[in-house]
Amino acid sequence: MISICHHRKLAATLLAACAMHYAPAALAMQDGKPVIGFLAFEAGGCRHPAFHRGLAELGYVDGQNMVFVCRHAGGRYDQLDAMAAELVALKPEVIVLFGHGPAKAAQRLTRTIPTVISASGEPVAMGFAQSLARPGGNITGVSYFNTELNGKRLELLSNLLPGLRRVAMLTHAEVPEDLTAAYQRDSEAAAKVLGFQLMMFTFKGTEDLDRTFEQIAAWRAQAVFVSPLREVTAETKRMADLSLRHRLPVMHSRMGFPRAGGLMSYGPDYDVLYHRTASYVDRILKGAKPADLPVEQPARFEFHINLTTARALGLTVPESLLLRADKVIE
Helix, strand or coil, rough: CCCCCHHHHHHHHHHHHHHHHHHHHHHHHCCCCCCEEECCCCCCHHHHHHHHHHHHHHHCEECCCCCEEEEECCHHHHHHHHHHHHHHHHHCEEEEEEEEHHHHHHHHHCCCEEEECCCCCCCCCCCCEEEEEEECEEEECCCCHHHHHHHHHHHHHHHCCCCEEEEEEECCCCCCCHHHHHHHHHHHHHHHHHHEEEEEEECCCHHHHHHHHHHHHHHCCCCEECCHHHHHHCHHHHHHHHHHHCCCCCCCCHHHHHHCCCEEEEEECCHHHHHHHHHHHHHCCCCCHHCCCCCCCCCEEEEEEEEHHHHHHCCCHHHHHHCCCEECCC
């Protein structure tokens, strides 16, 4: 039998744990330090180096002149709203988040707390802003610009593979439907102009990715286009290995893919975007309103190609494509 004394000790322990969980924000508000809340999809997202470097460069030191409080969903979409609710309850001066899922969760929970995002291929279409120049609400930040870039990625695939007719579009089963639909719509429109068929394939995890590549090969795809989604790009190394195993050229959105042995990538430098979000936090803490801060889009996009992988896939990269590359990996 558990003693009453044991119950009291357990209760005291739980209360102490709760105090540790919430005290930093409460103390920060009492001490007059601004609270920066961060909503992450996974635990690792809380401490993104580029964002924290940006804060440090602007003079923000956790515990000295601001307090950083993070809540994360443990990689589960069904936990995002609960974590957003916890963060909103702490009433931070500003909420920061990277990714479409966290952005939608925060938007569902608050329309008043200033929110800085680094997310979405099209902030206006996704309902985060009334316009890029004047967001008009409580959300601003930077856009990945992915919706518009998907056509460019497919064009580069077409330039590499003359006569391309069948391309598999790879996405994740748990990505919010509105974002998947936007990417699929624009990608299919680009594929139609370029003269090839685009078929959507979804996966859930690393093991499921193996099966999905087998399905793509069975469909006789000539190439794979990876949707620019965090859940998909997380499998970078595995995807590079499967590309070689099935002899399928893959176009990716992240620079890390060619470095990991994949064929090629085209997109912005995401670290630059994450770094830029710190400047939005700074301006908001100094009195700026999100409604008046224009949403930024990337100023530069980079095309990287791995020639060693191209040779392994039996491909000859046209000179015209090599001249367009910002980085050629040999």
